[in-house]
Amino acid sequence: MKIFIERTKETKQLDFNGTVQELLDTLGILYEDVLVLRDGSLITEDEEVSSTDSLTLLSVISGG
Amino acid sequence: MAHCLSCEKKAISSHPQLCADHFDEFFVQKVKDTIESYNLFSHQDRICVAVSGGKDSLALLDVLVRLKYNVEGLFIHEGISNYREASEEDLDIFIKERNIPVRKVTFLDEAGFTLDAAMETKKFHSCTLCGTLRRYLLNKYAQEYDVIATGHNLDDESQTVLINLARGNTNLFLRQGVSTHANEHFVRKVKPFSFLTEKQILTYIVLRKVRVDFAECPYARLSYRAQVRDLLNKYEQDHPGTKENVLQSYLAFHSTVERPEDEPEIQTCEQCGQAAGEKVCKACQLIKQVHNVMIQE
Numbered sequence A: 001m002k003i004f005i006e007r008t009k010e011t012k013q014l015d016f017n018g019t020v021q022e023l024l025d026t027l028g029i030l031y032e033d034v035l036v037l038r039d040g041s042l043i044t045e046d047e048e049v050s051s052t053d054s055l056t057l058l059s060v061i062s063g064g
Numbered sequence B: 001m002a003h004c005l006s007c008e009k010k011a012i013s014s015h016p017q018l019c020a021d022h023f024d025e026f027f028v029q030k031v032k033d034t035i036e037s038y039n040l041f042s043h044q045d046r047i048c049v050a051v052s053g054g055k056d057s058l059a060l061l062d063v064l065v066r067l068k069y070n071v072e073g074l075f076i077h078e079g080i081s082n083y084r085e086a087s088e089e090d091l092d093i094f095i096k097e098r099n100i101p102v103r104k105v106t107f108l109d110e111a112g113f114t115l116d117a118a119m120e121t122k123k124f125h126s127c128t129l130c131g132t133l134r135r136y137l138l139n140k141y142a143q144e145y146d147v148i149a150t151g152h153n154l155d156d157e158s159q160t161v162l163i164n165l166a167r168g169n170t171n172l173f174l175r176q177g178v179s180t181h182a183n184e185h186f187v188r189k190v191k192p193f194s195f196l197t198e199k200q201i202l203t204y205i206v207l208r209k210v211r212v213d214f215a216e217c218p219y220a221r222l223s224y225r226a227q228v229r230d231l232l233n234k235y236e237q238d239h240p241g242t243k244e245n246v247l248q249s250y251l252a253f254h255s256t257v258e259r260p261e262d263e264p265e266i267q268t269c270e271q272c273g274q275a276a277g278e279k280v281c282k283a284c285q286l287i288k289q290v291h292n293v294m295i296q297e
């Protein structure tokens, strides 16, 4: 799985199958702090993601 | 996979659990309800939106244009390198697309230094300096408008309640609200996003395909507010609705309390002519202090 973290502009490669919530728990990120996109579309925390997915995490926190 | 509570489509948001179209409807309606139930402004008013180039102020401009309000922008550039430059490009595209008049002012032109230069002296608190100068420039350039609208959201507001409570800032505490009281010295300030979270605003921005810069203010990490934010987000995740409860409890309490009588007498600043609590206003005092420290170095 490819994960692009917008805030730090870093790309992570991860072998992961499970829900978005489980993925964020693994990464130590609060669901409240990010939006998760798969192929440019927003997905919710109960959605299943797999190793072939390419995700983007947008940080909710920013300047006004 | 969660479904929208209003139709059969896939949900793109969990709080509230809605599809893209219904989320958009919910978002715009929430802003409309806040404006109407708190009497923030009417379609006859000239509204000035304080624009930072970040998501909150752009989302606010976007919604107010959609609701056909008479809105203009005031962009205040504080001079933080690698933070605002990207935002400014996005802002230019955004305002051109919507035909919104926007005036730009900078700390450099107005005060003689950028926020970065002032912070290099290590003598000033970033958020105090930045906040004081922003308020000063906003008041200075918004005089001609009926009302100033800012992008403060439920996260900001619930954080502020807790911060003022925890720090014992009773005076500030009593002044917080969805709208400030009208007075002859200052243009009224209103917050149409008071009941929308940062996450909901970002969701709206993504759905509307507005380009914003996602960089966080480099000075924000240093702040007490950042700690309170992390704490509230943890609570919100474990107990959805916490932020709204904090703000609603405050507002319910606030409406029953009489405003303090001992408000300081308003004077006119000797240097800039704006309303001030003393002979020289806070902003002019701070600007002078920064210049003094910078000359010494």
Ligand SMILES: [Zn+2]
Binding pocket: B004, B005, B006, B007, B008, B009, B018, B019, B020, B021, B022
């Ligand atoms: Zn729907």
Ligand SMILES: [Zn+2]
Binding pocket: B269, B270, B271, B272, B273, B274, B276, B280, B281, B282, B283, B284, B285
């Ligand atoms: Zn002054």
